[in-house]
Amino acid sequence: MKRRDVLAGFACVGAGAVLFSRQVHSEQSACASTGALGIIVERATGSLLIVDTIARTRIARVEGLGDLSHASAVFSRDARYVFVFGRDGGLSKVDLLSRTLAGRVVQAGNAIGGAISDDGRLVAVSNYEPGGVNVFDADTLAPLVEIAADVGGGKRSKTVGLVDAPGRRFVYTLYDAGEIWIADFAGWSGGPPAVTRFPGVGKQPYDGSITGDGRHYIAGLFGEDGLVQLDLWSDPIAPRRILDGYGRGEAPLPVYKMPHLEGWAEVAGAILLPAVGRHELLAIDAQTFGERGRVATHGQPIFAVAQPGSPNVWVNFAHPLNDTVQIVDVRTLKVVHTFKPGPAVLHLEFTPRGNEVWISVRDADRIDIHETRHFEKIGSLPAQKPSGIFFTSRAHRIGQ
């Protein structure tokens, strides 16, 4: 706590903030805008590192965020605050300027992620226990409404794959019920929001993602061999099964970790996505949603992330093959580069225009930074069991 108090005192007055023995943060940056900042989740210690992606430095550690295993984050519209969703149901708000915990509420027993509305006013959290979605005021973290995801008999479903959609909407899946719901907060003034339900989309929709243009929501199924796609621009919206039976006739491998669908990358007219329980990426056409091809990979893909400004998608893998990153050219669906950053590569995040990428190597307690033209390593920073990396440029993206 002491460190946070000290930092808060001069985070925004331009004095050099000495944060780590080896690192001094410059005056300009101490009072700078947050456009080149990011956070790194330190899962074991319940802390965040705030980093500067221009200086390639750590500028602060903020502690007291609870259980950050499987934590994710979204940013306020002005990119000053980051909302962190912890596995313990904690919703934490961190001020990147004062480098302090600006607010924290334990809003459920077990949470799996969240989203912020396009106007930046509403933060929604997706819960396993007791299920449903809770919505909070982004300024105060005051609870606004609880969407129970009641699927009958008072039973609530786990919700997953929660994303923001244009028009102050949230889209998410009901894992236990096999449904997709759209909650619409346009013109909302309290009470339950308008909810559109899509029942019977498939067994155990375990995650979902929205395309960068805000048009398509795609959910993966764990209980069946396929996916579901919704065109949010169509009226009425009709769920559509895609890639049905993509693994037909082949025994799936044990799934050590579920892939992260928010890693889905659209490049050169195709969307590359991890196949569940297979050493394979599936390429689907971004217009027709038919299969375009497949890529045999080193292991079970977890994230497939597009390098901005290039045909390349970078892929990391599930345990026990998680020491490796592969780069795939989406035009040819060929692996163009493979390297081994180290033990337990959990996440990667590109600088906004794609010239550099940050990679968390959890079991080496390290963040590696690579340039993306020749894939060379250009820097490294210490971090405590780092997992998710999130840069503030996400604040301006649909489906951040």
Add this chain to the structure above:
Amino acid sequence: MKRRDVLAGFACVGAGAVLFSRQVHSEQSACASTGALGIIVERATGSLLIVDTIARTRIARVEGLGDLSHASAVFSRDARYVFVFGRDGGLSKVDLLSRTLAGRVVQAGNAIGGAISDDGRLVAVSNYEPGGVNVFDADTLAPLVEIAADVGGGKRSKTVGLVDAPGRRFVYTLYDAGEIWIADFAGWSGGPPAVTRFPGVGKQPYDGSITGDGRHYIAGLFGEDGLVQLDLWSDPIAPRRILDGYGRGEAPLPVYKMPHLEGWAEVAGAILLPAVGRHELLAIDAQTFGERGRVATHGQPIFAVAQPGSPNVWVNFAHPLNDTVQIVDVRTLKVVHTFKPGPAVLHLEFTPRGNEVWISVRDADRIDIHETRHFEKIGSLPAQKPSGIFFTSRAHRIGQ
């Protein structure tokens, strides 16, 4: 000057900054990050308004930027600084936190725009007089190198359509020579950069634009009836003529104002672009670059800007029909809404996730703000002969 000095004193210490008699800027915003800020060019007075797109307020005016007719702007990687390219050859750097002119250099006799490299270190300016491209250090504005665009006999060409491309490159057209050049600053350490020339692309390439994925550069021709496309991901890169003779057999109208190709919008797999000297938008397929269709419009289109997260493109028009905005659904190529903000609608800019749009109405000395779901006007701000509107979220985009 006095006002700027006063503002600088407390721009970042959290005190309320009283800027206009009717407007007080809140403590939080006074020390906030710049993620929700933007600038509005006041062309006649050589000044900028700094605005807050969340509060929908003006928070400062910065003066002394010279001739800002046809001015454009790009942002530093941390979104703290904006570089403004004036018609008089002036390159001005404004600090959005201290709200002061941080630097200014008159680098040519007549300039037409500029770009910032993907790593944020280099600012390039495109010049009419004496021609060529000048490159500056983004931190200090020190001149680094002059690319003469010498097309033989010591004659320099006007350069236009200058954009940043991934890999620390700049792409631009030589208006007088009918060429496209790519200047590559990867690994550059002083002296002339590596330049790739594409001669004979067509007569008078008058502007150019890069797609959001950094893949395609498209230049419009004024001296011929067609466009040129380059796939920057291909090796070697080969210029390709597209939409040749799109106006064949029809007498062009007098061109009151050249369309702005940086307004090009890719939506639903198509790129919508203004036809030169015609009351028409051309739709080209974003994969094949063949023609997909046309849209008859109210006047000669100037900007065709995609509303993020929607199928809609908003269009403004050249004098004398420039009191009108039309909205086109790219899926159907139909006009879905038409309205008249007022005299001389010069530019429009969307909030990053598309929920609102700001429109400059020059001859009404006004900025109008509309929500984008029902297109209703939700606010208005006074401005002196406003033209270009630029929000800081551009800092994180390719081809900003």
